[in-house]
Each structure stands twice: as structure tokens, then as C-alpha cells.
Amino acid sequence: MKVFGRVRAAGAAVSESERELFGGPLRYDTGWAEHERARLELSMLAAVRAMPRLVGGTLRRAWRADRPALVAVAVSEIGQGIAAAVGLLAVNAVMHALLGGGAPVDRLYAALPALVTVGVIGVVNAGLACWSTSRAGRLEPLVERLATTEYLAAAAAVELEAIEDPEFRRLIDVAQYGAASARRMIGACVAAVNGTISLIAAGGVLTVLHPALLPMLLLIAAPRGWGAMRVAQERYVSVMVWVEHMRAGRLLGSLLTSRTAAQEVRVHGVGGFLLDRYRDMAESAEREQKRLATDKAFTELVAAGMSGLAMVGTYAFMGWLIVAGHMELAVAGTAVIAVRSGSANLGALVMNVNQLHEEALYVNDHDRFLAEAAAYTIPEGGADVPGRVGEIRAEDVTYRYPDRDTPALEGVSLTIPMGSVTAVVGENGSGKSTLIKVLAGLLLPGRGTVRWAGVDVAGLDRGQVFDRVALLTQDFERWPMTAGMNIRIGRPRLGSSDGDLAGAVGFAGAGALVERLPHGLHTLLARMFRGASEISGGEWQKIGLARTHFRTDHCGADSLLIVDEPTSALDPEAEIAAFDRIRQLAGPRRAIVLVTHRMSGVRHADTIHVLHRGRLVEHGSHDELMAAGGRYASMFRTQAAQYEPGRGAGTAAGVPGPRPATGAAAPAEHAPQAGRAVSVSTAAGAGAGDGTGAGDADRAEGGSRDGTGAGVEAGGAERATHRTGTAVLLVNDAGQYLLHLRDNVPGICHPGTWSLIGGRAEGEESPEETIARELREEAGLTLPGLRRYAVVPGTGPGGVAPGLIQVFLGRWNGDAEALPITEGVMFRWFDAAMIDRLVMCPWTADVVRSHDRARRQTANGHLDRPS
Ligand SMILES: Nc1ncnc2c1ncn2[C@@H]1O[C@H](COP(=O)(O)OP(=O)(O)OP(=O)(O)O)[C@@H](O)[C@H]1O
Numbered sequence: 001m002k003v004f005g006r007v008r009a010a011g012a013a014v015s016e017s018e019r020e021l022f023g024g025p026l027r028y029d030t031g032w033a034e035h036e037r038a039r040l041e042l043s044m045l046a047a048v049r050a051m052p053r054l055v056g057g058t059l060r061r062a063w064r065a066d067r068p069a070l071v072a073v074a075v076s077e078i079g080q081g082i083a084a085a086v087g088l089l090a091v092n093a094v095m096h097a098l099l100g101g102g103a104p105v106d107r108l109y110a111a112l113p114a115l116v117t118v119g120v121i122g123v124v125n126a127g128l129a130c131w132s133t134s135r136a137g138r139l140e141p142l143v144e145r146l147a148t149t150e151y152l153a154a155a156a157a158v159e160l161e162a163i164e165d166p167e168f169r170r171l172i173d174v175a176q177y178g179a180a181s182a183r184r185m186i187g188a189c190v191a192a193v194n195g196t197i198s199l200i201a202a203g204g205v206l207t208v209l210h211p212a213l214l215p216m217l218l219l220i221a222a223p224r225g226w227g228a229m230r231v232a233q234e235r236y237v238s239v240m241v242w243v244e245h246m247r248a249g250r251l252l253g254s255l256l257t258s259r260t261a262a263q264e265v266r267v268h269g270v271g272g273f274l275l276d277r278y279r280d281m282a283e284s285a286e287r288e289q290k291r292l293a294t295d296k297a298f299t300e301l302v303a304a305g306m307s308g309l310a311m312v313g314t315y316a317f318m319g320w321l322i323v324a325g326h327m328e329l330a331v332a333g334t335a336v337i338a339v340r341s342g343s344a345n346l347g348a349l350v351m352n353v354n355q356l357h358e359e360a361l362y363v364n365d366h367d368r369f370l371a372e373a374a375a376y377t378i379p380e381g382g383a384d385v386p387g388r389v390g391e392i393r394a395e396d397v398t399y400r401y402p403d404r405d406t407p408a409l410e411g412v413s414l415t416i417p418m419g420s421v422t423a424v425v426g427e428n429g430s431g432k433s434t435l436i437k438v439l440a441g442l443l444l445p446g447r448g449t450v451r452w453a454g455v456d457v458a459g460l461d462r463g464q465v466f467d468r469v470a471l472l473t474q475d476f477e478r479w480p481m482t483a484g485m486n487i488r489i490g491r492p493r494l495g496s497s498d499g500d501l502a503g504a505v506g507f508a509g510a511g512a513l514v515e516r517l518p519h520g521l522h523t524l525l526a527r528m529f530r531g532a533s534e535i536s537g538g539e540w541q542k543i544g545l546a547r548t549h550f551r552t553d554h555c556g557a558d559s560l561l562i563v564d565e566p567t568s569a570l571d572p573e574a575e576i577a578a579f580d581r582i583r584q585l586a587g588p589r590r591a592i593v594l595v596t597h598r599m600s601g602v603r604h605a606d607t608i609h610v611l612h613r614g615r616l617v618e619h620g621s622h623d624e625l626m627a628a629g630g631r632y633a634s635m636f637r638t639q640a641a642q643y644e645p646g647r648g649a650g651t652a653a654g655v656p657g658p659r660p661a662t663g664a665a666a667p668a669e670h671a672p673q674a675g676r677a678v679s680v681s682t683a684a685g686a687g688a689g690d691g692t693g694a695g696d697a698d699r700a701e702g703g704s705r706d707g708t709g710a711g712v713e714a715g716g717a718e719r720a721t722h723r724t725g726t727a728v729l730l731v732n733d734a735g736q737y738l739l740h741l742r743d744n745v746p747g748i749c750h751p752g753t754w755s756l757i758g759g760r761a762e763g764e765e766s767p768e769e770t771i772a773r774e775l776r777e778e779a780g781l782t783l784p785g786l787r788r789y790a791v792v793p794g795t796g797p798g799g800v801a802p803g804l805i806q807v808f809l810g811r812w813n814g815d816a817e818a819l820p821i822t823e824g825v826m827f828r829w830f831d832a833a834m835i836d837r838l839v840m841c842p843w844t845a846d847v848v849r850s851h852d853r854a855r856r857q858t859a860n861g862h863l864d865r866p867s
Contacts, residue, residue, distance in 0.1 A: 015284035017277035018245055021252075054360045055192070057367070058143075058185045065142035069135040073190060076132035081197025083125045088205040088338055090117040095330035136190050144183035147366060151179055154373035160442040162376035165402040171369050178366020181359040188356040195349035202342030209335045210327055216317060217339055219310040221346030227303025228347070231296045232354050238292055246285060252278040259527075307343075314339060382461040385468060389453045389558035392416040392439055392591060396448035399438055408434040409445070410614045418558050419588040423602035424595045425632065426611030432595045435611065436562045439593065441465040453558075468557060472548040472582075474565035478540055480526030483517055486543050490551030501546070503553060507581060508546035513539050545581060552585055561585055564595040599639045608632060 018024070062070045097111035155172055162168045206213040252274050255261050265271045318335060321327035327335070393415045400407040409431045416422050416439065424432045437443045438450055441457040450457045457465060470490070479486050487501050488494070498521050505514055505521075517523035517533055524532035525543075535543070552561055563582050579601045586592050594602060602608055603622040610618035610625070610632045618630050625632035 015245070015281045017280040018248060018284075021277055022248060054185075054356055055189055057360070057363065058182070058189045061143050061146060061182060062139055062186060065146045066139050069139040069142075072135040073132050073139065074193075076128040076135070077190060077193045078197060079128045080125055080132070080194060081201055083121045083128065084198045084341075085201030085204060087118060087121040087125070088201060088334065088341070090114045090121060091337055092205070092209070092331070092334040094118065095333040096328075099328070099330040099333065132190060132194075136186055140183045140186045143186055144179050147179035147182040147363075150370055151175060151366060154370050154377070157378060158373050158376040159378055159444070160437065161402065161444070162373070164443075167402075168372065168376070171365070171372060174362075175366045175369035177362045178364075178369070181362035182366065185356060185359045185363060188352050188359055192349060192352040192356055195345050195352055199342060199345040199349055202338050202345055206335060206338045206342060209331050209338065210321060212317065212321075213314070213335055213339065216310070216314040217342045217346065220307055220314060220339065220343040221350070223303040223306030223310065224343075224347045225350030227299050228351050228354055230299050230303075232358065234292060234295055234299070238288060242285060242288055245281060249278060249281045249285065252281070311339075311343075378462050380461075380463070382464075383455055383459055385460050385464040385557075386453045387557040388418075389468070390418060391453075392560060393451045393454075394435075394439060394445075394448065395451065397435075397438055397445040397450060398447040399434055399443055399445045401434075406614075407446070408614050409438065411448070412611075412614075412616050413448075414609055414616060414619065416560070416591045416593060418591050419586070420607065421583060421586055421592045421594065421605045423605035423608045424593060424611060425597070425599070425602055425608060425635065427635075430611040431614040432611055433564060434614075436564060436593055436595060440469045440471070440560060440562060468555060468559040470548050470551040470555070470559065470561045472544055472561070472563045476544045476547070478525070478543075480529070481524070482521065483514060483523050483525055483543060484521030486525060487521075487546045487550050490547040490549075491554050494550075494554055501550065504546040504550040507549040507584075508542045509581070510539075510542040510546050513542055549581075549585065552590065555590075558589045559591075561590055561592045562595075563592065565597065599636045603636075610635075 059070065091114075093114035094111045097114060098107050100107060100110065102110070158168075163172075203214050203217065206217055256265060256271060256274055256278070261270070265274070315336075318327065318332050322329060322332050393413075395413050397409055397412045398407050399409040412431075412435060414422075424435060426432050434443065438445055441450065441452075441460070441462055444450075444458050452460060452465060452468075477489075479489055481489070484498065484501055487504050490504075494500070501521060505511055513535065514520050517535075525535060526532045527534050548561065548563075552559065561582075579598075582592065582594065583604070594605060596602060606621070607619055608622060608625055609616055610630075612631060618625055618628065618632055620628065622636075626636065627633075
């Protein structure tokens with residue numbers, strides 16, 4: 001144990017568990033380290049020298065918070081100091097009177113006025129102390145609020161780049177303690193001012209009594225001050241070394257009780273393992289506490305010893321002064337009281353200065369944060385964003401994150417016109433999310449420009465830019481608030497009634513979810529609060545979609561909707577519906593940028609941009625990129641291959657998995673924007689276990705050709721899985737859908753199977769050409785501009801899949817009335833008996849039946865089955 005000399009960190013007493021779990025000792029590498037330096041340089045003198053600056057800073061903050069309260073505190077503290085000095089002088093007078101000559105009663109009478117003065121001063125002192133306490137109590141929370149508000153406002157106003165910068169993030173973390181420290185500094189300041197004034201009073205009185213007593217007083221107090229300082233330094237250095245260790249220990253504790261880790265804690269047996277490590281780390285920390293306590297006790301013992309020696313020396317000196325006739329006994333009595341109160345004051349002052357300095361370290365961080373945040377703050381003002389933006393254009397954009405050597409985006413140029421759907425794809429880390437942040441004006445490129453309506457976004461009023469942006473990201477914020485507020489927070493200052501949110505809820509298909517919640521939209525979605533409800537990840541995504549709708553719905557000007565992996569938590573049907581709804585948000589005054597790894601979701605975008613290592617390597621429509629056979633085509637094929645027959649469960653094009661319970665799946669995707677990419681797909685499948693062939697259209701097309709040409713005859717092949725036909729969904733330029741089911745086996749067209757018509761493709765006909773021809777020849781129906789959206793091979797033993805098919809029609813949001821094709825074509829192929837045999841989702845069944853009824857009632861309506 002080393003009591004004298006510089007305080008140093010005790011030898012790296014870091015536990016084995018810390019090494020095992022975290023790869024070595026954890027260290028907070030900024031903020032704290034600066035405190036450490038500051039503290040280690042701290043000496044009594046330095047602390048005293050820094051005192052005026054520290055007090056000045058605190059007073060300025062307090063001045064801004066509540067001037068009258070600050071003045072009251074100052075007046076009462078100075079008053080107390082004066083009262084202390086007067087009190088000591090009165091004590092001196094009492095001593096003189098009592099120890100003077102004359103009868104005891106006369107001496108008592110002589111001392112009476114001074115005694116009364118002492119009493120009055122005591123009362124005045126108590127009154128002033130009360131006043132100071134009450135005003136300081138009022139000042140403290142105000143100062144804390146002021147500092148907290150400054151901190152929060154500064155943090156919310158900085159550029160996103162600052163938030164992404166780890167150094168700045170750590171500064172944000174450290175600075176959060178500044179507000180509480182600013183509050184505590186008020187108390188420490190008051191105490192220090194009080195101590196200083198009282199000390200000056202005691203020192204002044206002592207000097208008057210005998211000039212040599214003042215240095216003696218300092219001698220008594222100095223060892224205690226040194227002891228206090230040293231203990232504080234030891235504690236501080238220890239905190240420095242152990243802070244991350246303690247955090248890690250707490251982290252282990254919270255993991256053991258966390259809900260998300262609960263399953264692995266149990267199933268993987270992590271619980272016992274972590275508990276052992278927790279115990280080990282706690283024991284290491286306890287050893288450090290024990291060491292500190294021993295050091296503290298020893299330091300205080302040494303300090304008390306030295307102080308006691310100084311006290312003995314002082315009293316001996318006073319004794320000598322009395323004996324030598326240099327000091328009267330009465331004066332010596334007063335001097336003893338003054339020495340005692342002065343040394344107590346000095347000891348307290350040292351502690352207060354010490355505390356003041358410690359708190360000031362955190363307040364300094366707070367102030368440093370405010371200064372740095374001011375440099376990063378998003379500038380206010382700038383040019384207005386015009387109502388008509390027309391397009392957003394990135395020109396040669398390069399962006400590098402502050403702590404990275406290589407740019408996340410390099411030389412990227414692209415244009416996003418209003419009214420378009422743009423998809424951005426690329427492997428993990430290729431720069432997709434960075435690109436959308438740059439387009440939205442959240443990050444400013446290091447090189448190149450992003451222009452909105454031809455104006456560099458850096459020169460625009462960024463508040464106005466953000467007002468035109470809606471974000472729906474995979475990790476969108478799940479606010480621990482009510483369901484309604486979670487939607488309304490898309491435009492937090494708008495809408496307050498449930499009715500205002502009805503459109504958004506309906507749009508997102510969240511109606512059933514809201515109905516299920518115990519208090520509807522007023523249900524609190526934050527498990528940490530009593531009475532709150534929990535919803536699943538997919539349900540949250542519906543809430544997120546509703547929020548996006550609420551935000552976009554209330555933007556009357558050109559805007560940008562950014563959708564970043566929005567469907568990751570959704571089941572296949574909900575995912576299809578979500579993509580459908582997102583596309584429905586498209587409009588002439590809105591540009592949609594969609595980032596997703598689900599290729600089924602991007603294929604209908606107007607333009608697809610492919611990023612690779614921060615560079616734009618391909619762009620074009622789905623068909624163009626597939627034809628180019630580059631990176632996109634390869635990504636698309638790789639994903640589609642997962643759904644090929646023989647690779648597991650069957651599925652519709654690009655959409656994961658059928659529902660095993662039905663034995664046949666028919667997920668669909670569709671997007672009914674007039675004149676815009678729209679899709680619906682349907683899968684016709686065999687019974688459970690058969691698997692349903694699917695995949696991208698090209699594969700299906702190829703398969704169909706093969707199947708048709710080299711095809712499987714009815715009752716022919718015995719293989720469990722083979723292609724027997726196709727379900728094709730087509731759409732024309734007017735956004736009309738056509739679901740067409742066909743079999744490879746010619747002539748099969750009877751109720752009881754899903755096959756309606758069939759036949760071989762002629763020559764090199766593509767499936768849609770075959771179907772267009774059949775429609776024309778057999779139904780007399782010509783649909784101009786017919787395009788294929790999905791071709792899904794039907795499979796099953798015996799050439800015919802059993803009669804289970806789930807049909808999805810029209811807009812998945814239930815807007816089936818908008819299905820012009822339903823009556824026009826569907827019923828040409830489906831007779832009433834067939835409709836009954838189809839397995840449809842309930843609303844489809846209702847719609848189909850009601851259309852059928854309506855059709856039957858029309859004079860010209862008749863079942864028109866092809867034969
Ligand atoms: N805040 C950040 N600080 C430093 N580097 C970052 C930060 N965010 C992203 N990066 C880096 O920038 C590059 C591009 O990241 P970005 O998130 O844009 O990729 P992405 O294509 O969206 O990836 P993913 O598909 O995995 O979401 C990556 O190398 C990533 O590590």
C-alpha cells in the first residue's frame with residue numbers, strides 16, 4: 001500500500017470471465033479517460049485555482065435558470081459568513097467579560113449583551129440557512145432541467161453523420177451525466193461559498209487575535225484536505241479501471257432476466273454458465289472494493305495523525321503565548337473556538353471543492369458536447385423546397401462514414417423521378433441504406449451532390465426536405481406508447497381522434513389487429529408498463545405501414561417514400577399484401593425507393609439499381625436486367641432456385657412457402673397502379689407433400705415449355721412431383737387482371753379438378769402467348785397489352801393435381817370491387833359448380849359468389865364454359 005506519491009491504477013485486476021466473455025478488459029476509451037487525466041493532475045492548489053472558473057460556470061447557468069433564487073442564495077450565504085464572523089467576535093467579547101476582573105455576577109452581567117448578540121446571530125444564521133436551502137432547492141431542479149433540455153435539444157438537432165460517428169456517440173453517452181452534475185454543483189457551490197466565507201471569518205478573527213494562528217489553522221486542516229483528495233483520487237482511478245467491468249457485470253445480470261434471451265438461457269443452458277461468470281466478475285469487483293476500503297482507512301488514519309499533530313502543536317503554541325504573556329486567557333479561549341470552527345470549515349471546504357471539481361468534470365463533458373453538437377447541428381434556414389420537386393437526382397455521390405477508410409458509396413449517379421418506383425438491391429453492406437439516407441438529405445455526400453428539384457440538398461431548408469420524406473424501415477421505431485400514437489407519430493402534430501387514423505389502419509390491414517387489442521387504438525404497446533399489450537413483429541410491421549400511410553397521406557406536395565426491408569417479419573401472405581400496399585402508395589407526386597432482398601418485391605419496379613461495394617453496377621427494368629444476365633439476374637435466379645421443385649416446400653413465384661395445412665398454396669402478389677407495374681401470382685399446387693413448383697417466371701416459362709412439349713400425359717408418369725400445368729396471372733396495361741389456370745393435358749376441362757383448359761403451346765409460344773391465343777380462340781376475348789406476371793407450374797401425380805386451389809384476386813386489401821376482370825373472364829372459365837369446389841379465402845369467395853349472382857341476374861349472362 002502506497003500512501004504518498006501519485007495515485008495509480010491498481011494492477012490490472014480484471015477477471016478471467018471478462019477475458020473469456022468479452023475478449024479482454026473492457027475500457028471506455030474517451031470522456032472517462034479525460035476525466036482520469038484531469039483528476040490525476042488535480043492537486044489542492046489546482047483545485048483551488050480552478051474554483052472561480054467552476055463557480056462562475058455554475059453561477060451563469062443558475063443565473064439563466066432563476067435569477068431571484070440565485071440572488072437570494074448569494075445574499076443568505078454572504079449573510080451567514082458575516083454572521084459567523086460577528087458571532088466569533090461576540091464570543092470573544094463574552095470570553096473577555098467572563099474572564100475579566102470583578103464579581104462573577106458582574107462579569108455575567110458584562111457578558112450579557114455579547115451573549116444576547118451570540119443568540120441573535122444564531123437565530124439570524126438559522127434563518128439565512130433556511131432561506132438559502134429553500135432557494136437552492138428551487139434552483140437545483142431548474143438548473144438540471146435547463147442542462148437536460150440543452151443536452152436533448154442539441155442531440156436531436158445534429159446531423160445524422162454525428163450520430164453515426166462512434167466518437168460523438170460516446171460523447172453523447174458521457175455528457176448525459178452532466179445535467180445531474182450541474183444540479184449537484186449548485187449544492188456543492190453553495191457549500192463551498194459558505195465554507196469559504198466562514199473560513200475567511202474564522203481566519204480574520206484568528207489573525208486579529210494573533211497573526212501566527214492563521215498558519216497554524218492551515219496546518220491542522222491541510223492533512224485532512226490531502227487525505228480527502230487522495231481518497232477521492234483512488235476512488236476515481238478505480239472507477240476508471242472498473243467501470244466497464246461493472247457494466248459488463250450488470251449486462252450479464254440483465255441478460256439472465258431479459259425476455260429476448262429467455263429461450264436460449266433455458267434451452268442452451270446459458271443460465272448457469274452466465275451466472276457463474278457473473279459471480280466471478282462480482283467477486284473481482286468486491287476484491288477491488290475491499291482494497292479501496294483498506295487504502296481509504298489507512299490514508300485517513302495518516303491524515304488524522306498529521307492533523308492531530310498540527311492541532312497539538314497549535315495548542316502548545318497558544319499555551320506558550322499565554323505563559324509568555326503574549327496572549328490573554330480570554331483571547332486564547334476564543335482562539336480555541338476559532339481554530340476548531342476554522343479547521344472544520346477548511347476540512348469541509350476541501351471536501352466541497354473536491355466534489356465541485358468532480359461534478360465539474362461531468363459538466364465539462366456536457367459543455368464540450370454542446371460545443372461539438374453546435375458544430376454538427378443541421379443548419380436552419382436554406383432555400384424553400386418547391387411544391388413540385390419533379391425528380392431527385394444523385395450526381396457522382398461519394399460518402400464515407402467518419403470512422404471508415406473506404407467509402408460506403410462511390411461515384412453513384414441516379415435519378416428518381418416523381419411517380420416512379422425505384423428498387424435498390426445489392427449484397428449486404430453494398431451501400432443501399434447509405435444511399436437512401438443520402439437521397440433523403442439525412443447524410444450529406446462528401447463528394448458529388450444530391451439535388452431535389454435541381455437544387456443541392458445541402459442548400460435547401462433541411463426541415464422542409466425531411467417534411468417530404470416518409471421512412472418505413474425494417475427497424476422502424478416501436479415507440480413505447482399507444483397503438484394510435486404509434487401510427488399518429490408519422491405526423492405527430494396532426495390528428496388526434498381515432499377517426500383520423502381509420503384510413504391508415506384500414507390501409508395497412510391492421511383493422512383486425514386493432515380490434516383484438518384490449519383498448520383498441522388506446523392500447524399501450526410497451527410491455528414494461530402495467531396493463532400494456534405485446535404484439536408480434538409482423539403486427540408491428542402493420543403498425544409501421546399504417547404510420548407510413550398516415551405520414552404520406554398528409555403530404556400535399558411531391559414527396560419521397562423510402563421503404564427499407566419492410567416485410568422481413570411478415571408471413572408470405574402479409575408480405576405480398578405489404579408490397580401491394582406500398583405500391584399503392586405510389587402516385588404522380590410521390591417517388592418510392594424500395595430496398596429489399598426479396599426479389600419478388602422488386603421485380604415490378606420501374607427501375608432497379610444494383611449496388612456492389614458502394615458502386616452502381618447495373619440498372620434497368622427487371623426484364624432488361626434479366627436479359628443482361630449480370631449480377632441482378634444471378635441474384636434473382638439464386639433466390640428463385642430456392643423455391644424450385646425438389647428443393648423443399650413449393651411456393652409461388654418469389655414468395656416463400658405454402659401453407660402446409662391446405663396442401664396447396666396460392667400466395668399472390670399484385671400491385672394495381674394504373675399503367676404501372678402490377679402483379680398477382682397464384683400457385684396451383686398438389687396435395688401435401690407434393691410440393692409446388694415455382695420460381696421466377698423464366699424458369700416457370702421454361703418448365704412450361706418443357707412440360708407442354710415433352711409433357712406428362714394424363715395418367716402417365718408416376719413420379720410424385722412433375723409438372724402438369726400452369727397457373728398464370730396476367731395483367732394488361734389498364735391494370736386488369738386475368739387469372740388463368742391451364743393444364744398440360746389437352747382437353748381436360750371438367751369440374752372436380754382445377755384444370756380448365758389445356759393444350760400444348762404452339763411452336764416457341766411463351767405461356768402468355770399461349771394463353772392470349774386460347775383466350776382469343778376459345779373465349780373470343782382480346783386483352784390488349786397483356787403481360788405476364790407470374791407463371792406457376794402446377795404439379796402432382798397422375799398429371800392432374802387434386803382439386804384444391806386457393807385463389808387470390810385483386811387487391812389484397814379487400815378492394816375486390818376494383819376487379820374488372822373477375823366477371824369478364826373468370827366466370828367464362830368457372831361454372832357455378834367449379835366455384836364451389838375452389839378453396840378461396842373468405843372474402844374472395846364472397847366476392848366471386850356475389851359477382852356470380854349478379855352476373856346470373858343479368859339478362860345476357862350465361863355460363864359460358866369453353867368446351
Ligand atoms: N454508421 C456507420 N458507421 C460506419 N460504417 C457504416 C455505418 N453504417 C454502415 N456502414 C458501412 O457502410 C457500408 C454500407 O453499409 P449499408 O448499411 O449502406 O449497406 P446495406 O447495403 O444497406 O447493407 P444491408 O443489406 O446489410 O442492410 C458497410 O460496409 C457498412 O459496414
